[in-house]
């Protein structure tokens with residue numbers, strides 16, 4: 001590049017930076033967030049021309065000040081600065097996480113996931129960090145689609161992990177507030193059908209499926225872990241299945257896999273009495289394979305996974321099928337039974353009150 005040439009980010013680089021921003025694991029802090037906001041506004045709308053918000057409108061006032069402070073820089077310069085700033089934030093995070101989630105060949109048709117294949121590993125990144133990766137109806141459908149593709153592609157392993165500070169906060173509770181003209185019975189029936197299909201995709205998944213639990217997990221994100229082949233967790237992760245608090249009942253085959261894995265008495269504390277486990281406790285009970293310190297989690301786990309992914313693909317596939325094969329029929333029966341019970345639960349007063357209370361109070365479970 002000649003001296004004095006100004007670098008200009010392209011629209012594609014700008015769009016990529018917007019996507020990368022969603023995968024940030026660490027909170028960049030308010031000042032940086034305001035600068036990102038301001039550069040984005042300047043890049044898309046030009047200089048700030050709106051009137052200054054009132055002094056009690058703290059949030060919009062801070063945003064206005066950040067945007068206004070950019071002065072007259074051009075849209076192109078703002079776009080370049082935005083791309084640079086996001087690039088700096090991404091590269092300051094664990095390099096292995098970046099590699100696993102943003103490089104490779106993103107199947108960009110997904111709205112709620114980022115799916116990449118690299119080093120023989122297909123990674124399904126749950127990508128609604130602003131909602132703690134709660135699983136919306138769209139996300140259930142997209143996870144099923146991603147599993148179907150990953151089951152057929154050339155990769156050796158499939159990994160599921162979360163974007164941001166949570167692994168996943170379970171079912172998006174607003175799935176139960178979207179009642180159509182046909183009423184709540186229809187909603188419960190459709191939800192039961194969706195859940196049956198969703199869990200079946202895990203039961204039938206043909207190659208090693210690994211959960212990289214990068215933060216707390218709630219509800220179905222915990223119960224479904226019994227259907228993964230290996231579960232690695234950061235020591236920051238917690239495992240909470242608050243069914244009775246929500247007037248619901250277990251799913252993800254956990255009414256069978258949990259007692260089998262850890263004994264009925266231990267499973268009951270989790271599935272009946274909402275006991276929240278630390279990562280170390282979950283590991284002692286056999287739900288988690290291994291726990292890593294948060295600051296080396298991504299590095300250590302991805303190093304291991306890259307080594308595993310060099311093993312012969314068919315051997316791993318057939319071995320998994322032998323280990324799980326005998327159980328498949330049983331698991332489908334358990335899944336069907338759990339979903340029938342849940343359909344009844346979703347129509348119960350206990351469950352409706354609990355969901356209303358979450359949205360009214362945003363009460364923490």
Ligand SMILES: CCCCCC/C=C/C(=O)SCCNC(=O)CCNC(=O)[C@H](O)C(C)(C)COP(=O)(O)OP(=O)(O)OC[C@H]1O[C@@H](n2cnc3c(N)ncnc32)[C@H](O)[C@@H]1OP(=O)(O)O
Nearest residue numbers: 130131132134169170171172173174191195219220364365
């Ligand atoms: C189709 C039907 C299939 C049904 C399958 C059956 C599955 C059952 C389950 O999974 S049961 C478990 C359901 N999950 C929960 O009950 C968790 C609810 N969430 C919380 O308790 C908290 O949000 C938290 C502890 C996960 C995180 O707390 P905190 O760190 O304080 O963050 P916020 O609460 O501010 O969350 C940020 C933002 O995300 C929204 N959100 C988080 N989790 C969910 C969720 N599960 N459903 C809907 N929305 C969720 C939260 O409301 C905030 O949104 P806002 O910024 O206010 O718009």
